[in-house]
Amino acid sequence: MAHIKKATSMGDWFNQRIGLEKLWNVLAGHYWIPKNISFLWAMGVILTTLFVILLVSGLMLMSYYKPDALLAFDSVNKIIMQEVEYGWLWRHMHAVAASVIFLILYIHTFTGIYYRSYKQGREMIWISGILLLVLFSSEAFSGYMLPWGQMSYWAAQVITQLFGGIPIIGDAIVEWIRGDYAVSDPTLTRFFMLHVCLLPIVVIACVAFHFYTLRVPHVNNLMGDDLEIDFDLEGEKYLDGKTAESKVIPFWPGFLAKDFFYICIFMVFFFYLVGFNYSFSMDPINFDPANSLKTPPHIYPEWYFLWQYEILRGFFFDVGPLKAADIGLMAFGFAMISLAFIPWLDRSDVVKPAHKNIKFAIWFWVLILDLILLSFFGKLPADGITLGIANTYIGFALSVLYILLILVFLPLITIAERKGR
Numbered sequence: 001m002a003h004i005k006k007a008t009s010m011g012d013w014f015n016q017r018i019g020l021e022k023l024w025n026v027l028a029g030h031y032w033i034p035k036n037i038s039f040l041w042a043m044g045v046i047l048t049t050l051f052v053i054l055l056v057s058g059l060m061l062m063s064y065y066k067p068d069a070l071l072a073f074d075s076v077n078k079i080i081m082q083e084v085e086y087g088w089l090w091r092h093m094h095a096v097a098a099s100v101i102f103l104i105l106y107i108h109t110f111t112g113i114y115y116r117s118y119k120q121g122r123e124m125i126w127i128s129g130i131l132l133l134v135l136f137s138s139e140a141f142s143g144y145m146l147p148w149g150q151m152s153y154w155a156a157q158v159i160t161q162l163f164g165g166i167p168i169i170g171d172a173i174v175e176w177i178r179g180d181y182a183v184s185d186p187t188l189t190r191f192f193m194l195h196v197c198l199l200p201i202v203v204i205a206c207v208a209f210h211f212y213t214l215r216v217p218h219v220n221n222l223m224g225d226d227l228e229i230d231f232d233l234e235g236e237k238y239l240d241g242k243t244a245e246s247k248v249i250p251f252w253p254g255f256l257a258k259d260f261f262y263i264c265i266f267m268v269f270f271f272y273l274v275g276f277n278y279s280f281s282m283d284p285i286n287f288d289p290a291n292s293l294k295t296p297p298h299i300y301p302e303w304y305f306l307w308q309y310e311i312l313r314g315f316f317f318d319v320g321p322l323k324a325a326d327i328g329l330m331a332f333g334f335a336m337i338s339l340a341f342i343p344w345l346d347r348s349d350v351v352k353p354a355h356k357n358i359k360f361a362i363w364f365w366v367l368i369l370d371l372i373l374l375s376f377f378g379k380l381p382a383d384g385i386t387l388g389i390a391n392t393y394i395g396f397a398l399s400v401l402y403i404l405l406i407l408v409f410l411p412l413i414t415i416a417e418r419k420g421r
């Protein structure tokens with residue numbers, strides 16, 4: 001049994017019973033972060049802040065929202081936006097945060113790729129991160145349905161129909177997901193359950209797991225392997241008062257105190273968008289109520305899904321027995337999970353930033369350009385023409401380039417860098 005003494009304070013009382021000091025040191029006080037990092041390492045904490053904003057504003061919206069196909073549209077567009085005091089503010093905060101979180105998620109993910117923070121022991125950080133990306137995509141998609149506007153309805157129709165491409169059981173799965181033959185009231189109720197209950201619980205568990213996976217291998221730094229850090233030794237130096245000499249700082253107060261500064265700057269940008277520029281996060285077509293008899297002329301997803309959507313549309317011809325729609329669906333499935341395999345497709349065993357390997361740097365920037373172009377063409381009608389070339393052909397070329405970049409060029413350019421450790 002633990003040796004219990006008379007407590008000197010309330011903290012001491014808890015400490016003797018549940019080891020608060022030990023827990024604090026593991027999580028923050030003795031969790032060492034390299035000094036050699038930049039503002040890009042603040043993105044994780046900004047993501048956490050945005051997630052809290054989404055939770056709080058979501059709870060406020062839920063107090064008035066009605067998950068019923070007859071009432072949902074008015075409960076959002078009339079009651080919350082016009083009758084509830086500051087309802088518009090909570091809605092703008094929720095919509096802007098949902099959009100901006102993807103911008104930060106992409107910056108965070110591509111910082112990881114640029115500095116190659118996904119290997120040599122950091123694979124689980126990466127996998128849990130990709131899981132978060134998939135979970136946030138599902139969260140955004142289910143939330144987009146809730147206002148029950150035209151885009152909500154037709155996006156749900158298109159995306160749920162994708163499951164019909166699964167051989168043999170596809171049609172049964174589509175019916176099971178929708179709870180009906182077409183998207184209708186039962187679909188709305190179950191997506192409401194996913195959006196406000198099941199997915200947030202899984203996201204919270206996954207964020208906790210992501211933080212846990214960070215604890216053992218320590219975060220990367222601006223120089224990768226070139227900066228040799230013995231974290232125990234440098235931590236000892238810091239605790240001995242040689243803080244200037246030590247190459248590390250503790251998570252708290254050193255790292256988080258700096259992150260608060262970045263959060264404040266980010267909040268100025270965020271509330272500027274909420275107050276003056278929120279329209280980018282809400283599609284004008286979604287201010288028309290859902291109508292199952294009137295298909296919008298051009299259906300497209302929010303900006304953060306456009307690159308995957310373009311890959312889905314990119315394969316427009318049959319190959320032998322394979323139908324175009326099935327090839328597109330397979331390519332779309334690949335796009336969704338492709339980044340998860342990066343730690344193993346990168347064949348090098350060296351951790352160094354992209355600018356220290358010119359071939360990797362070219363690969364990285366071509367990948368970014370390809371994703372931007374895929375997103376750009378994803379918003380245009382598929383039957384349009386750009387610079388004399390049909391959009392379908394451009395979308396096809398960009399989709400093939402994406403697959404080649406991940407599956408072929410990444411292993412090829414990184415194999416030469418191997419040291420054989």
Ligand code: HEM
Binds near residue numbers: 117
């Ligand atoms: C809401 C979602 C997420 C939260 C709250 C989150 C949070 C964090 C935090 C606090 C850190 C430590 C500091 C930093 O580097 O920013 C971190 C590091 C990391 N995260 Fe995330 N993250 C999320 C999503 C992702 C995603 C989608 C990926 C990519 C697949 C990812 C991959 C990583 C990697 C590789 C590191 C280590 C960076 C390094 O070693 O330098 N995270 N994350």
